[in-house]
Amino acid sequence: MSKGRLEAFSDGVLAIIITIMVLELKVPDGADLTALQPLIPVFASYTLSFVFIGIYWNNHHHLFQAVQKINGNVLWANMHLLFWISLIPFTTSWMGENEFLAWPVAFYGISLWMSGLAYFILVRTLLAIHPEDSPLAIAIGSDTKGYVSLALYTTAIPLSFVSARFASLLYVAVAIIWFIPDRRIEKTLAK
Amino acid sequence: MSKGRLEAFSDGVLAIIITIMVLELKVPDGADLTALQPLIPVFASYTLSFVFIGIYWNNHHHLFQAVQKINGNVLWANMHLLFWISLIPFTTSWMGENEFLAWPVAFYGISLWMSGLAYFILVRTLLAIHPEDSPLAIAIGSDTKGYVSLALYTTAIPLSFVSARFASLLYVAVAIIWFIPDRRIEKTLAK
Amino acid sequence: MSKGRLEAFSDGVLAIIITIMVLELKVPDGADLTALQPLIPVFASYTLSFVFIGIYWNNHHHLFQAVQKINGNVLWANMHLLFWISLIPFTTSWMGENEFLAWPVAFYGISLWMSGLAYFILVRTLLAIHPEDSPLAIAIGSDTKGYVSLALYTTAIPLSFVSARFASLLYVAVAIIWFIPDRRIEKTLAK
Amino acid sequence: MSKGRLEAFSDGVLAIIITIMVLELKVPDGADLTALQPLIPVFASYTLSFVFIGIYWNNHHHLFQAVQKINGNVLWANMHLLFWISLIPFTTSWMGENEFLAWPVAFYGISLWMSGLAYFILVRTLLAIHPEDSPLAIAIGSDTKGYVSLALYTTAIPLSFVSARFASLLYVAVAIIWFIPDRRIEKTLAK
Numbered sequence: 001m002s003k004g005r006l007e008a009f010s011d012g013v014l015a016i017i018i019t020i021m022v023l024e025l026k027v028p029d030g031a032d033l034t035a036l037q038p039l040i041p042v043f044a045s046y047t048l049s050f051v052f053i054g055i056y057w058n059n060h061h062h063l064f065q066a067v068q069k070i071n072g073n074v075l076w077a078n079m080h081l082l083f084w085i086s087l088i089p090f091t092t093s094w095m096g097e098n099e100f101l102a103w104p105v106a107f108y109g110i111s112l113w114m115s116g117l118a119y120f121i122l123v124r125t126l127l128a129i130h131p132e133d134s135p136l137a138i139a140i141g142s143d144t145k146g147y148v149s150l151a152l153y154t155t156a157i158p159l160s161f162v163s164a165r166f167a168s169l170l171y172v173a174v175a176i177i178w179f180i181p182d183r184r185i186e187k188t189l190a191k
Numbered sequence: 192m193s194k195g196r197l198e199a200f201s202d203g204v205l206a207i208i209i210t211i212m213v214l215e216l217k218v219p220d221g222a223d224l225t226a227l228q229p230l231i232p233v234f235a236s237y238t239l240s241f242v243f244i245g246i247y248w249n250n251h252h253h254l255f256q257a258v259q260k261i262n263g264n265v266l267w268a269n270m271h272l273l274f275w276i277s278l279i280p281f282t283t284s285w286m287g288e289n290e291f292l293a294w295p296v297a298f299y300g301i302s303l304w305m306s307g308l309a310y311f312i313l314v315r316t317l318l319a320i321h322p323e324d325s326p327l328a329i330a331i332g333s334d335t336k337g338y339v340s341l342a343l344y345t346t347a348i349p350l351s352f353v354s355a356r357f358a359s360l361l362y363v364a365v366a367i368i369w370f371i372p373d374r375r376i377e378k379t380l381a382k
Numbered sequence: 383m384s385k386g387r388l389e390a391f392s393d394g395v396l397a398i399i400i401t402i403m404v405l406e407l408k409v410p411d412g413a414d415l416t417a418l419q420p421l422i423p424v425f426a427s428y429t430l431s432f433v434f435i436g437i438y439w440n441n442h443h444h445l446f447q448a449v450q451k452i453n454g455n456v457l458w459a460n461m462h463l464l465f466w467i468s469l470i471p472f473t474t475s476w477m478g479e480n481e482f483l484a485w486p487v488a489f490y491g492i493s494l495w496m497s498g499l500a501y502f503i504l505v506r507t508l509l510a511i512h513p514e515d516s517p518l519a520i521a522i523g524s525d526t527k528g529y530v531s532l533a534l535y536t537t538a539i540p541l542s543f544v545s546a547r548f549a550s551l552l553y554v555a556v557a558i559i560w561f562i563p564d565r566r567i568e569k570t571l572a573k
Numbered sequence: 574m575s576k577g578r579l580e581a582f583s584d585g586v587l588a589i590i591i592t593i594m595v596l597e598l599k600v601p602d603g604a605d606l607t608a609l610q611p612l613i614p615v616f617a618s619y620t621l622s623f624v625f626i627g628i629y630w631n632n633h634h635h636l637f638q639a640v641q642k643i644n645g646n647v648l649w650a651n652m653h654l655l656f657w658i659s660l661i662p663f664t665t666s667w668m669g670e671n672e673f674l675a676w677p678v679a680f681y682g683i684s685l686w687m688s689g690l691a692y693f694i695l696v697r698t699l700l701a702i703h704p705e706d707s708p709l710a711i712a713i714g715s716d717t718k719g720y721v722s723l724a725l726y727t728t729a730i731p732l733s734f735v736s737a738r739f740a741s742l743l744y745v746a747v748a749i750i751w752f753i754p755d756r757r758i759e760k761t762l763a764k
Contacts, residue, residue, distance in 0.1 A: 012206030015585030031671040098222035203397030289413035394588030480604040
């Protein structure tokens with residue numbers, strides 16, 4: 001089974017998710033600067049989610065460059081990942097329109113947590129059909145970043161009810177950690 | 192005629208259909224947990240339809256891997272399939288926003304029934320231009336799953352007016368049947 | 383310059399146009415059959431436009447299979463075609479929500495007329511960079527269908543103000559004429 | 574690292590951006606010509622932005638034809654470009670619905686300015702990993718058009734508060750300058 005269509009379908013879904021989020025930036029009624037003011041938290045949450053989905057696309061891209069074969073389980077693990085990412089526009093808007101209040105910030109974290117878990121499952125599903133000395137297995141390595149991200153999300157979700165602002169900063173921290181694409185894979189493939 | 196663009200166009204349409212459904216998860220006004228409560232049936236119907244469209248994409252993918260040639264009839268049979276699938280976001284929302292009442296549940300079944308029929312026609316159109324001993328013909332075989340699905344939909348549609356809840360469970364049953372991608376094709380190709 | 387990305391971009395735009403039209407099928411408030419009644423003309427116009435955009439995709443597909451090279455003018459002629467097709471969702475909804483009244487039916491015809499003209503320009507732009515004995519030139523031939531369509535649209539637009547119903551039937555007639563994909567090209571390439 | 578998926582993802586995002594703008598052409602309530610009148614500025618801004626995004630797609634296409642390799646920085650420079658272009662539908666609607674008033678026209682210019690800057694950064698990121706005598710480097714050359722565009726945007730943004738109409742004409746001027754795709758690259762590659 002070729003990975004071409006899986007990549008194309010994922011590209012399509014991620015491209016749509018990243019773009020429909022902008023529809024939540026509702027055009028304001030007024031034509032001056034004050035009309036834009038209520039949009040600032042919506043814009044902030046849009047930017048954060050744009051970076052997160054950009055990170056997922058980048059990592060997905062790097063991951064599948066090292067993939068040599070796929071099977072039916074991989075198709076479903078990938079679909080599962082896309083499902084949780086597809087909820088990010090919803091949690092993004094809820095958080096943005098409520099100016100980063102506790103519950104919306106917690107749910108935003110849950111949607112990131114589930115996406116992170118789904119990505120983890122996808123990686124394991126791929127490793128299960130690749131030999132231990134494959135470029136994929138070597139490139140994934142110990143997956144420190146993945147574990148750190150899940151730990152930070154796990155901290156941020158309950159923290160939302162203490163300080164939603166600080167919980168949001170933890171999400172930004174995860175984004176910064178992943179901002180640099182998965183150079184592990186890039187380096188291994190370059191060898 | 193190459194199948195590449197048919198696959199690409201279908202991937203695009205299915206990617207959009209699966210993603211725009213999330214737009215029906217309208218961002219609630221409140222910022223606490225009770226504000227999310229009315230969204231539970233909408234979310235349930237979204238999840239069910241995400242799985243169904245995921246199944247269609249998976250089966251479409253498996254099907255076209257075994258396809259060796261296409262013609263103008265195949266293009267239209269495929270377009271016909273996409274037409275009925277494109278109505279699923281509408282029936283999904285109608286069902287979700289009316290908390291799985293009789294008529295919406297019946298119409299949801301009709302949109303699945305027509306999609307199932309259109310898939311059946313697509314398969315027949317493809318078989319008509321492949322020899323009887325082609326990988327495609329062998330892989331399709333007796334198509335038991337297809338017949339069982341149509342039988343379950345045919346039961347569920349009138350059943351909606353007796354027990355919409357039970358009819359909905361039949362849809363879930365079909366989803367479970369198809370959840371495992373068409374291993375018939377996968378196995379035949381692997382030989 | 384390769385035609386691959388032009389095809390991919392056109393597939394993307396056409397896939398989105400054909401799919402976002404379904405968003406105009408607004409989920410009704412009621413949960414019984416009478417709630418769906420006002421949607422009948424919207425559904426009729428959706429179906430008609432789905433077929434038209436399906437026809438454009440099919441013909442575009444057939445056309446570019448015979449294309450051997452493209453240039454900057456072709457990119458813009460193609461973008462021009464996509465521009466007019468992108469207005470079809472708007473004219474479709476206006477026509478459907480006003481139950482096929484005069485002005486909306488006329489504007490629907492104008493959007494089809496302009497799309498038809500843009501397709502004609504695209505074909506000429508392609509012929510200008512292909513030799514007269516190329517598969518493309520032979521396949522296009524006299525382009526009777528194209529002229530007949532433009533003639534029927536030209537009739538239908540003023541006719542909308544006399545009988546919008548009859549004008550709409552002329553659009554259906556054009557759809558039927560084109561329903562069968564451009565077998566001229568298919569046959570020529572098969573030789 | 575192959576450029577195929579970067580092109581596919583960019584095509585997807587640009588196809589969606591160019592198409593969702595048409596959703597702002599809200600279907601009017603009336604069915605006669607006067608009902609369309611308020612849509613004229615919205616349509617004008619839609620057309621202008623369609624051309625701008627068409628230009629970005631064309632230039633992106635030309636640019637990546639000359640590209641021989643990419644890396645992680647290029648992925649992010651490209652994502653950064655898509656971010657700013659994704660804001661164009663918002664600024665387009667704000668400008669169109671406020672009939673080209675001062676602040677909306679200025680913000681439209683800012684979204685173009687940032688997109689132009691992001692494109693400039695993408696080009697520099699690509700040049701950094703290509704040798705000085707590569708087809709890309711030769712094709713880019715002195716990039717006069719890029720500098721002229723940024724200069725015109727820089728003029729138009731403050732000018733919006735003096736004459737929004739004249740500032741809008743400067744945007745049209747930039748569109749005309751770029752309308753002809755980047756023949757520099759086309760010519761160099763043809764050698």
